[in-house]
Amino acid sequence: xxxxxxxxxxxxxxxxxxxxxxxxxxxxxxxxxxxxxxxxxxxxxxxxxxxxxxxxxxxxxxxxxxxxxxxxxxxxxxxxxxxxxxxxxxxxxxxxxxxxxxxxxxxxxxxxxxxxxxxxxxxxxxxxxxxxxxxxxx
Amino acid sequence: xxxxxxxxxxxxxxxxxxxxxxxxxxxxxxxxxxxxxxxxxxxxxxxxxxxxxxxxxxxxxxxxxxxxxxxxxxxxxxxxxxxxxxxxxxxxxxxxxxxxxxxxxxxxxxxxxxxxxxxxxxxxxxxxxxxxxxxxxx
Amino acid sequence: xxxxxxxxxxxxxxxxxxxxxxxxxxxxxxxxxxxxxxxxxxxxxxxxxxxxxxxxxxxxxxxxxxxxxxxxxxxxxxxxxxxxxxxxxxxxxxxxxxxxxxxxxxxxxxx
Amino acid sequence: xxxxxxxxxxxxxxxxxxxxxxxxxxxxxxxxxxxxxxxxxxxxxxxxxxxxxxxxxxxxxxxxxxxxxxxxxxxxxxxxxxxxxxxxxxxxxxxxxxxxxxxxxxxxxxx
Ligand SMILES: Nc1ncnc2c1ncn2[C@@H]1O[C@H](COP(=O)(O)OP(=O)(O)O)[C@@H](O)[C@H]1O
Ligand SMILES: Nc1ncnc2c1ncn2[C@@H]1O[C@H](COP(=O)(O)OP(=O)(O)O)[C@@H](O)[C@H]1O
Numbered sequence: 236x237x238x239x240x241x242x243x244x245x246x247x248x249x250x251x252x253x254x255x256x257x258x259x260x261x262x263x264x265x266x267x268x269x270x271x272x273x274x275x276x277x278x279x280x281x282x283x284x285x286x287x288x289x290x291x292x293x294x295x296x297x298x299x300x301x302x303x304x305x306x307x308x309x310x311x312x313x314x315x316x317x318x319x320x321x322x323x324x325x326x327x328x329x330x331x332x333x334x335x336x337x338x339x340x341x342x343x344x345x346x347x348x349x350x351x352x353x354x355x356x357x358x359x360x361x362x363x364x365x366x367x368x369x370x371x372x373x
Numbered sequence: 374x375x376x377x378x379x380x381x382x383x384x385x386x387x388x389x390x391x392x393x394x395x396x397x398x399x400x401x402x403x404x405x406x407x408x409x410x411x412x413x414x415x416x417x418x419x420x421x422x423x424x425x426x427x428x429x430x431x432x433x434x435x436x437x438x439x440x441x442x443x444x445x446x447x448x449x450x451x452x453x454x455x456x457x458x459x460x461x462x463x464x465x466x467x468x469x470x471x472x473x474x475x476x477x478x479x480x481x482x483x484x485x486x487x488x489x490x491x492x493x494x495x496x497x498x499x500x501x502x503x504x505x506x507x508x509x510x511x
Numbered sequence: 512x513x514x515x516x517x518x519x520x521x522x523x524x525x526x527x528x529x530x531x532x533x534x535x536x537x538x539x540x541x542x543x544x545x546x547x548x549x550x551x552x553x554x555x556x557x558x559x560x561x562x563x564x565x566x567x568x569x570x571x572x573x574x575x576x577x578x579x580x581x582x583x584x585x586x587x588x589x590x591x592x593x594x595x596x597x598x599x600x601x602x603x604x605x606x607x608x609x610x611x612x613x614x615x616x617x618x619x620x621x622x
Numbered sequence: 623x624x625x626x627x628x629x630x631x632x633x634x635x636x637x638x639x640x641x642x643x644x645x646x647x648x649x650x651x652x653x654x655x656x657x658x659x660x661x662x663x664x665x666x667x668x669x670x671x672x673x674x675x676x677x678x679x680x681x682x683x684x685x686x687x688x689x690x691x692x693x694x695x696x697x698x699x700x701x702x703x704x705x706x707x708x709x710x711x712x713x714x715x716x717x718x719x720x721x722x723x724x725x726x727x728x729x730x731x732x733x
Contacts, residue, residue, distance in 0.1 A: 247645035254643075254674070272674075272706040279676045283644050330715030334688060339681035342714045346677060349713050385534035392530075392563070410563075410595040417565045421533050468604030472577060477570035480603045484566060487602050519731025521632070555727075615727040616666075620630025 237263060237304040245286050245315070246293040250279055253300060257311060260302035264309035265372045274309060274370040277350035280343040281313055281366055289317030289364060299363075308352070308371040319358035375401060375442040383424050383453070384431040388417055391438060395449060398440035402447035403510045412447060412508040415488035418481040419451055419504055427455025427502060437501075446490070446509040457496035514542050522553035522622040524615065528560030531568030540571045547578050552585025555618040559591035569605055576608055586610070588618040625653050633664035633733040635726065639671030642679030651682045658689050663696025666729040670702035680716055687719055697721070699729040 241256055243249040254275045261271040282298055290296045299314035328341045348354050353369040379394055381387040392413045399409040420436055428434045437452035466479045486492050491507040512529035523546050531539060546554065554575070558564075572587065579585040589611045592600070600606045612618040623640035634657050642650060657665065665686070669675075683698065690696040700722045703711070711717045723729040 247643070250643050250645055250676075251641060269706055269709075272710075275674070276676060276710055279643060279674075283676065283678065286644075328714065331718075332715075334684070334691065334719050337684060337688075337716075337719070339685060342677050342716075346710065346714055350710070385532070388532050388534055388565075389530060392532075407595055407598075410599075413563070414565060414599055417532060417563075421565065421567065424533075466603065469607075470604075472573070472580065472608050475573060475577075475605075475608070477574060480566050480569075480605075484599065484603055488599070517728065517731070519728065520733065522731060524727055524731065615725075616635055616730045617628065617630065619727045620628070620633060620635065620730045622631065 238302065240299070240301040243282075243298045243300060244294065245282075245290050245296045245298050247283075247286065249298070250282060253282055253298070254279055256300065257302065257309075260304055260311075261309050261370070264304045264370075266309060266370060267373060270370055270373060273350040274311065274368065277347045277354075277368050277370075278311055278313070280347050280350075281368065284343050285313065285315040285317065285364075288320065289315045291318070308369060311368045311370075313366045313368070314363050316363040319364050322354075322356045376440065378437070378439040381420075381436045381438060382432065383420075383428050383434045383436050385421075385424065387436070388420060391420055391436070392417055394438065395440065395447075398442055398449075399447050399508070402442045402508075404447060404508060405511060408446075408508055408511060411488040412449065412506065415485045415492075415506050415508075416449055416451070418485050418488075419506065422481050423451065423453040423455060423502075426458065427453045429456065446507060449506045449508075451504045451506070452501050454501040457502050460492075460494050512538060514539060516542065516546070518551070519619060522555055522619055523551050524555045524557065524619060526557040526560070530563040531561055531571075532563060532565045533567040536565075536567045536571045539568070540574075543571065543575045547575065552579040553622045554579060554585070554587045555590060555612075555615060555622075556587060557590045557615050558593070558596070561596070562593065564596050564599070566603070569600065569603075573605060573608060588612055588621065590615050590618050623649065625650060627653065627657070629662070630730060633666055633730055634662050635666045635668065635730060637668040637671070641674040642672055642682075643674060643676045644678040647676075647678045647682050650679070651685075654682065654686045658686065663690040664733045665690060665696070665698045666701060666723075666726060666733075667698060668701045668726050669704070669707070672707070673704065675707050675710070677714070680711065680714075684716060684719060699723055699732065701726050701729050 257278045261274050301312040303310040351368045352371045355367040358364045395416050399412050439450040441448040466483050489506045490509045493505040496502045512535040515526040517524045576587045589609045623646040626637040628635045687698045700720045
């Protein structure tokens with residue numbers, strides 16, 4: 236079972252490389268094209284949140300990205316050294332508002348949860364903030 | 374050097390078959406795609422004239438079509454048993470008229486002459502009307 | 512020959528495929544007459560998939576163009592005329608009766 | 623990401639290709655602002671060649687849609703949104719903010 240780990244600079248320019256890194260592992264894990272897109276989108280949104288919220292901007296820290304190809308799917312682990320948060324305290328976005336009232340924020344975390352089969356987040360003094368995303372093979 | 378001869382019913386439905394018969398020989402004669410299109414168009418217009426003018430309508434007689442693949446191009450011979458005419462007495466179409474004044478006829482023979490390198494027409498009591506069209510290979 | 516017709520807000524799109532010769536020209540003529548008789552004179556004819564047009568085919572297009580341009584009520588625009596077809600059209604001086612576009616969207620967007 | 627813009631009589635066509643993420647969204651935003659600031663609010667966005675859109679990309683489209691629909695002065699129409707992208711859009715309830723067409727000509731023709 237293959238694992239790989241790479242460190243990416245915490246900036247938007249890295250997102251494409253990160254998605255390619257993820258896509259390759261996802262294919263190896265046997266995900267279909269919908270599955271590959273889903274995990275790419277989830278990881279993109281998660282990394283974007285790390286840059287925007289954990290680090291509070293571009294170029295303030297790295298994103299440590301690990302992929303584990305399992306027999307039943309792909310596990311992605313993202314680690315940052317920025318500000319921690321509590322995903323359970325983030326309110327769900329209000330879906331179905333009239334266009335005029337839509338505010339351009341607040342769907343990232345919701346999308347992540349919808350795109351993967353399992354999302355875990357924990358933070359520890361030694362390790363930093365760790366988000367684990369698992370996408371099942373179909 | 375390949376030759377082939379086929380008899381087609383003098384009706385519009387035959388035109389597509391005739392063009393295919395010509396195209397095959399034209400390719401064999403080494404004409405490029407422009408040349409193939411040109412000889413197809415010339416033969417189509419000539420056969421259409423045979424139906425419309427020599428026979429005065431569809432299903433009144435056959436079109437005898439012969440192809441001769443030569444080393445320098447393709448020779449097509451079309452024979453009909455209808456009313457003869459004198460191509461030299463057909464006036465050239467007036468090109469460049471304003472749209473309003475354009476009458477929908479009179480370019481067929483002109484197109485034929487422009488599309489091929491040589492056009493000959495003769496008529497004899499025994500043989501019928503014979504049109505020979507030659508398209509040079511480039 | 513196949514003919515597909517879509518009616519848009521300000522024009523009609525007719526996508527033609529196959530060959531346009533003495534055998535098929537009457538069918539096209541009928542379809543175009545249906546459109547102009549409904550009072551619609553702004554037509555985009557997509558010829559990308561047309562691989563042969565004889566003079567009988569051109570006459571249908573030219574008669575339609577005359578009808579559409581009358582009283583300045585419209586125009587026939589052609590899209591994607593294959594080079595050999597365009598050449599034969601120009602040879603008999605009929606190219607200048609049509610504006611030719613490279614893509615359907617620009618032609619539709621011009622009305 | 624590549625962006626091509628054509629201005630038609632009654633609408634503007636913007637063909638986008640590549641990925642629309644946090645890195646490229648600002649570039650698209652700028653181009654669309656140029657168009658709306660010129661007073662043109664009827665936009666057709668051809669997304670056939672777009673293979674990835676993250677929420678940052680959607681926000682650009684949604685903000686543009688808001689701006690265009692204001693005072694009933696226009697609308698953003700999308701063309702050919704790839705199924706996976708469409709799915710993610712529907713998932714967050716944003717699909718309903720856009721009319722999606724299958725081909726550019728129909729979208730342009732609807733204005
Ligand atoms: N990785 C993270 N680190 C710190 N805070 C985060 C992180 N991800 C999300 N958040 C917090 O959760 C909120 C909701 O995030 P999200 O749903 O992605 O929407 P948005 O990023 O558009 O605000 C953010 O505004 C932020 O406060
Ligand atoms: N094969 C033919 N047999 C008899 N008459 C012909 C033939 N081809 C042409 N003609 C005569 O020459 C005229 C011009 O022909 P053409 O240039 O093809 O235009 P159109 O067929 O549209 O009249 C015809 O109207 C007809 O009188």
